[in-house]
Amino acid sequence: MEQAQVLTFLNNKDRDLLLQFCGYSTTEPLHSFGPVVRPHYIIHFILNGKGIFQIREKTYHLETGQGFLIEPDELTFYQSDAQEPWEYLWIGFNGKMIPEFLKQIGLSSAHPIFHCDKKKELYWLVNDMLVHSKSNFSSDLRRTGLLYEFLSILALNPLESDQQVDSEYMYINQAIEYIKNNYWDGIHIYDIAKYLCIDRSYLYLLFHKYLKQSPQDYLATFRLTKASELLSTTTLSIESISNSCGYGDPATFSKAFKRWKSMSPSKYRKQKRASGTVLSN
Template sequence: MYHTWMRYFTPSPVHHRLGLVCLGVGLQHGTLPAVGPRTLDHHVALVISSGSGWFRAPDGRRRTVTAPALIWLSPGVPHHYGADPETGWDECFVDFTGPATTTYTELGYIEPDRPVVPLADPDGARGVVGRIARAARRGNPLLEVETSAAVHELLVALRRARADVAPDGDPVLQSLARDAFKALSVTEHAARHGMTPAELRTAVRRGAGCSPKDYLLGIRLGRAKELLAATELPVAAVARRVGYDDPAYFSRLFTRRVGTAPVRFREQQGRAVPGGWSQQVPDPERPPTLTSLDGTAASGGPAAPGGTAASGGAGAGT
């Protein structure tokens, strides 16, 4: 016995320009019949949350699939799979397509060369699929845009759920982020990890979808923007804070990557805050709010000087 629920969509050409569009969603469980052999013209993310089964690759090899696991079905690639006929499995799936799939593949979020991926916890991905299913109600005027946004979220959730990714993230990436503002070359970063530069490049490419240089640059420029926007530090001082001893080189690099010079960015975004800019991430359940008339923060916390809810944390200029 098995249970099947599914919906399919036909987004318009203008919706395809969103980059990703959802073509279908389904939730099924039980001793489901085998699928294929077949070949599709779009991507499918198939999440197995309980039970077991099998998957046959194009080379004819059959492998066991044990939950929790993700099965990637790629366009143009033959596939054949099914639940164990005795125990069955619990699955949910999302069909999707769009030009952004190329970029997500390049970044390692979609893995055509690894059709079966062990997962640590499928709950996050199943939650996204559930939101797509709820959006699939008949007559929803936001259907295409709502489900398109959810496909982006699904790819992130599946990337985070991979069993080969620690709950707190890749330790190599964490260490690089911690040392990002030190004036170290890629070779020196690799040596600190007991790696060759090639090994470091492979690890960062797999974990972040980019080179170590680009990974570090993104962190440095993000911090530089914060300092330019929230402090009055000279550009040369900002450059030193984020790891560049040569302010002229920093300015050229910033201009080339951001599209505007540091001084111009400050003119556009500058918001110097007395006491500094909080480093504490707001609680989504109790975000900073305007204070009520009696001086108590509307979110329930104490009011901070200046009429905003206190958020704590060190200032950006420290």
């Protein structure tokens, strides 16, 4: 079950900046919200873990230190990762000055993703908002000041141009999709770079920047994960599984699998068979 702290305010006065709600959540694997349209501006910031955010038919793969903006009346969906579900905080706000503030920060529905290395500062600001929960003038001023400070941190943190970030995410998403569709076919990194029409070194840079691993490591992990699924759920031969996952040589596959799981494919299958998870074809 999701563990969350949430604070909501009903004050809807016409002001330059107004905090509507805020909160913090530790989510379960694959916890999701949406697709839904919201009436407020909302910023989520990821404290730990991974997940996806979808808006305007785009999917962004996000992790610790990244955040995303939701603008009013935009259909969005977000979901935590199955293996590393995220913890995040959020603030919901309105106000006459919001469009100008977000423009200065560089955020919009077209370019909703940002990076921030001040995780602790953002966490304690939201924590302070949660502490000052009383419905009185003093607490209201305090929360508004904290909201200004939250936005000022995003404005001060070096942000790349939104167009560049969007373009980079496009390459990452297209590369991942290409791997999913062609991993079985013995593809190499230069095939992915050629498909994207970018230099191989630039592809490496993007993967290290956003996924903290090389495209070669991502491709190998994807193939070996698929291989482990086939070992667990079928009685296909090791050679067939090797070929099905893009390894032309079973010996190369076995060596890579042993490095990954610290055991051979046949031993892995025996363990799964002993636990009753191997199925017949």
